[in-house]
Amino acid sequence: MTDPQARISSARKPFHRLLLTGAAGNLGVQLRGALGAWADVVRVSDIAPLSAAASADLADRAAVDALLEGVDAIVHLGGISIDAPFDDLLEANIRGVYNLYAAAVKHGVKRVVYASSNHVVGFHPVTSVVDVDAPLRPDSLYGVTKCFGEALSRYYFDRFGIETVCLRIGSSFDAPKNRRMMVTFLSFRDFIELVRCSLFTNRVGHAIVYGVSDNPTKWVDNTKASFLGFRPQDSSEQFAHLFEAVAPNADFDDIAQRFQGGPFAAAAPLERDAS
């Protein structure tokens, strides 16, 4: 494949100002370099302190409003990306994403790349393959809040024309950490390519796409999203040696083994500490 980066003119970058939320996170760190090649200015934000970046709480509406000033498009990785007590999720993933879209209307932002999650369909069994129209089956309160984000972004598209690509991201790390991630693995390189497709495809409407590499075992089918042009280059196959082949040891009462969401499906909703 020719390197898509080579098509970026260094003299005149395609975007003027991109906003990256969640910039201090695992994936945010990966993306910062790539975004720098695509935009004159990359405004980065995180609730955690970040050198040379805005520290912003997405649940703070005024702060979000300020963040979006002059922005062309947003890559929204911010919020909580693991299960958490509902009250925390409520602030970060519900109120926060609402604040983001409300501000996007105000500032005329037309494109959002939204980090959704495969946990919106995590209660589909591991013995099925879901396409992008499959019914929602969230596996956790976290997943439920991502359903909320997908529904909210659908509404802002239907009502205001703000285009969103919902990335149902699998497991994006250096390498799969367990057997389940052999299926859900998304290499950093493929993740960056997926964001590139989501930002540069001229028209996306309200799109949903699974963020997985070309792994041997698949629980998802992106055929209906192929208008985005995403073709993964990596596969978890290179990591197969990490996991010794074992006979099936399926415990039929263990929902972590039965559903695509894995441990998310098995966990109980978290509670805040009473202290």
Next chain:
Amino acid sequence: MTDPQARISSARKPFHRLLLTGAAGNLGVQLRGALGAWADVVRVSDIAPLSAAASADLADRAAVDALLEGVDAIVHLGGISIDAPFDDLLEANIRGVYNLYAAAVKHGVKRVVYASSNHVVGFHPVTSVVDVDAPLRPDSLYGVTKCFGEALSRYYFDRFGIETVCLRIGSSFDAPKNRRMMVTFLSFRDFIELVRCSLFTNRVGHAIVYGVSDNPTKWVDNTKASFLGFRPQDSSEQFAHLFEAVAPNADFDDIAQRFQGGPFAAAAPLERDAS
């Protein structure tokens, strides 16, 4: 049709204690009599003051917890049933419904009849017919919060086995108030029958059903929900004389005319008064 009420033994009512939230609302008032025939005790609740009833704010977790003590099943009409500022919806329709399900787990409540809304699919065009598997297309923040409720209840079913029937209620009044309601009309009698089916069907899993009478024009198709046994007895046809026949005057830029959600689809999100 034989009167289903006749099958209730007056000596031993089927339910011991039913909780009705939103009891002071338009539909709550209709339902109180019927529930009285089905349960020894009908605990009613509303945020508005209500004679002989608990006044409870569903966003208050402790209050919700107290409400559910000893309850067999819940008819949850509470919350905000029109569009409203997001912060209000957040408390009533998101935090409130979360509190309800969290308490349902704690108190072992196994069945909820949840007043969802046709506004979860209100951005489907009026020139289409949606079945219960149609993709969500909320037409308002209100509709988005009902999507949240449907997703949350799905999770509580998958994770905890709490069964919910999501009633995507249309327009339930004495009579249709406008031409759109000729399509979305749900008579009070049919509404009560729909709640009866939802409470008494022995097993419902996580079900979705449209709440409309047998109106001549249909935007929805309940075939896949026919395991609930709901057969409407009324039709908006009796009100056709209220609306003089007119030639089509479709304004193609008027989204209130283009989408099933009508004025909800056209309205802007509401904001709280600044005062």
Next chain:
Amino acid sequence: MTDPQARISSARKPFHRLLLTGAAGNLGVQLRGALGAWADVVRVSDIAPLSAAASADLADRAAVDALLEGVDAIVHLGGISIDAPFDDLLEANIRGVYNLYAAAVKHGVKRVVYASSNHVVGFHPVTSVVDVDAPLRPDSLYGVTKCFGEALSRYYFDRFGIETVCLRIGSSFDAPKNRRMMVTFLSFRDFIELVRCSLFTNRVGHAIVYGVSDNPTKWVDNTKASFLGFRPQDSSEQFAHLFEAVAPNADFDDIAQRFQGGPFAAAAPLERDAS
């Protein structure tokens, strides 16, 4: 059912000027009275001489152009409604319908009720049920020209916003003439009601609907067109006594018995007389 006609104000009719093509035909004659109740002026046209009506050849572009002057909506029954030599079909059903839509754009006509035919799907077997999305399977050159009309009207809707309801009319006579028509029968009363729904539904987009009464045996399924509000009142069941019950005598090589199109499917394309 209350009489839909009763909703028409005699003082101010809903339409000003309706055009009825094919007014001298079997169905055109049935419709003229009904249209008179709905419009101040009913302009009637036929290629055959017609008292008090324009005699117009739809293949004559200038004549069609004149016909559409000042028209609100069109019920297009004109053209050839049986199989015929290709050159005749070409003029009447291809050039004619093109002329009609080209003139509709020019004159700003926004709604057409187009007499398509069940012969666009006549090569589906009699052992299947087709819905409005079923693939086209024309059973004759006549059926092929109706496919053309459906495709052309789709284009004029997508491109110019002219709404069309394509009526896939079955067999509309006083009574079924043979056993096949027990399935495809459309009573005149139901035909008129179907046209009424097609004209008065405020928004129809580009719709397809089968024109059949509520006959016991069904080869078609109108569920996805129920937004038109068409509910047939008649059934061919009242004519069942005309056809003595016989044992199946299916000749597996007789395509008139195998396919929904009946004799159309079996006939050879017609040729013009050489004379």
Next chain:
Amino acid sequence: MTDPQARISSARKPFHRLLLTGAAGNLGVQLRGALGAWADVVRVSDIAPLSAAASADLADRAAVDALLEGVDAIVHLGGISIDAPFDDLLEANIRGVYNLYAAAVKHGVKRVVYASSNHVVGFHPVTSVVDVDAPLRPDSLYGVTKCFGEALSRYYFDRFGIETVCLRIGSSFDAPKNRRMMVTFLSFRDFIELVRCSLFTNRVGHAIVYGVSDNPTKWVDNTKASFLGFRPQDSSEQFAHLFEAVAPNADFDDIAQRFQGGPFAAAAPLERDAS
């Protein structure tokens, strides 16, 4: 509805010789009168002794061969219609139905009405609605043998052109015996009408249809089989008073309550007595 029987000429009956297997059974007894009106000769057979009838074991190939001599069409109710030890089912429902079709080829019989069962889909949950294309989910060895019969008859249609209507019969008794049968009830009158449609429809190919009356609660959808012209006249609603309304008491571990097959789904395969 006009009585379909009235269309039978007494002078010349439509069929010459019909074979009814299982004639001594619950449904066979119901059907004998009706068949007499449709055929000059009704040959009846059962493994049980039957006055004025052949006592034949369907597992006996020569006996089956003799039974089919000169037959126009077969209504095959024979075999075991409850769960049974596999070896018994094997003889009656597998070898027996094979013998029947093998003999049908030999004797040129062109139409079979085959008593299949809703137990071929009995492991679909009671919270779903299955149409005639739903995947097979047999709930018992009995149901598995009915799957075999459906597959075998499909093969004999594709290969030899023998048409079969597979009746997935629910619960056909005088009245529903329990709550489940309120859903699966098929009145004797509707059963006879279903057999009539299956015998008299001129062409049926290889058809599948659910045999249920128009009961309020439905687990099945016959839309795709409406080419058979079956419209039930009865409903279990008249028996609703037999079952006092009770609150849901779903035991989530009780598979008899979870699946459409009811006790069949819960039972263990039967074994023959060792004695």
Next chain:
Amino acid sequence: MTDPQARISSARKPFHRLLLTGAAGNLGVQLRGALGAWADVVRVSDIAPLSAAASADLADRAAVDALLEGVDAIVHLGGISIDAPFDDLLEANIRGVYNLYAAAVKHGVKRVVYASSNHVVGFHPVTSVVDVDAPLRPDSLYGVTKCFGEALSRYYFDRFGIETVCLRIGSSFDAPKNRRMMVTFLSFRDFIELVRCSLFTNRVGHAIVYGVSDNPTKWVDNTKASFLGFRPQDSSEQFAHLFEAVAPNADFDDIAQRFQGGPFAAAAPLERDAS
């Protein structure tokens, strides 16, 4: 891949006489060499003068009749392949294709490869992926005439058994000329392979297949046509460098950007010059 050409015996070519219409066009020129390897005689035709070829007007029935004498199979590229005034399209793409099939019946030709176009589905949005069963959405009068050709060929298959492969050809040039063609690009090599598969697959029935190379972005899905064995070898990816990456600049009112048909969808129907 082994070269499919190598499987052609030079001594005895598989076809005796192939007819290529439209032989002087862009694609016709590409195909002539390949056809020469597959048939003893390649009869070429075009309305434009062509050295060593018949100049024939397809709207001239006698001329078409003469063309088909002794022909085994036809690759029909003739007709107008861009939008044009309706009267011109009528002669070339409607009357012409009718003449071709009428003559094919007469001369016993059993296989046609028909150059349809992706413009039969050009009004599907660029944010969707259409498979070969997607509803027709022509984007131009040209597209409408290709719908006619697909319906006509379907009829000639159902009625006369003439097999046709409808190639919904994208943009077949040396290289993509604009960004849209990066999606619709079909290399000459892949085009020739597609014609080869369409001619040599032993049985094709009436097939539809999209003619696109293996481009990164896809609007179409050929899974259901994979019985043809077409596997593209090229991709537009090699031309990506021609188009500098730019930020989305979707103009929501520009239908050339919104629909797969691009400029076809945006253009007005053409009129013949009045002169």
Next chain:
Amino acid sequence: MTDPQARISSARKPFHRLLLTGAAGNLGVQLRGALGAWADVVRVSDIAPLSAAASADLADRAAVDALLEGVDAIVHLGGISIDAPFDDLLEANIRGVYNLYAAAVKHGVKRVVYASSNHVVGFHPVTSVVDVDAPLRPDSLYGVTKCFGEALSRYYFDRFGIETVCLRIGSSFDAPKNRRMMVTFLSFRDFIELVRCSLFTNRVGHAIVYGVSDNPTKWVDNTKASFLGFRPQDSSEQFAHLFEAVAPNADFDDIAQRFQGGPFAAAAPLERDAS
């Protein structure tokens, strides 16, 4: 691809005892080496005498019972894998597979890899592509018995939790023997990999998958089975040179050419010799 075998620890093999039935057959011979790498003990069985192996008749319940003692998982290739007289199929493919599953329940075996066949869908036309949910269309009594095995295994999964992967094996030989096998070819290497995926995937539920290599022409679509991780490495393309390219010579009355099952679809059911 890294060699999956490399992930097997030689010190501690994943399975303790695997049972291979049909071990003396064409595919059984191929598989014995591979199984030896995966299990400490491979118990092999065949009805034919086999050196160092149990000779067992699967229709003998006691023998089957003994075979399964201490077994972890079964690869069931046993039974008759070509068409045969029904009585033979009954013993080997119906009683035999029943005995196998009945014994599996008794011995707690949790996984079966079942050699089904593409002949369960062999009456689908060669001009269609079937996915794993396509309706069953057996092409022979042999195919019917494989339908039985699929249905039986579905029941044992739903009722007892025994997981089965049904391999709808195509044509697995050294090389395709005729043109049809160019489509249905499954290389031995791909067959072994398919068995590996079926044994080692931790959870498979009741799965169906087509056993074909990555051949150019495809009649089947495994997308919905991609959770098994099967990716064929071979293609019949390497054998294309064996079959000279010929013009289509479809004989429309030859069902061996019309249906995917080929000669199976055309053959008559076999009878046992009378001798």
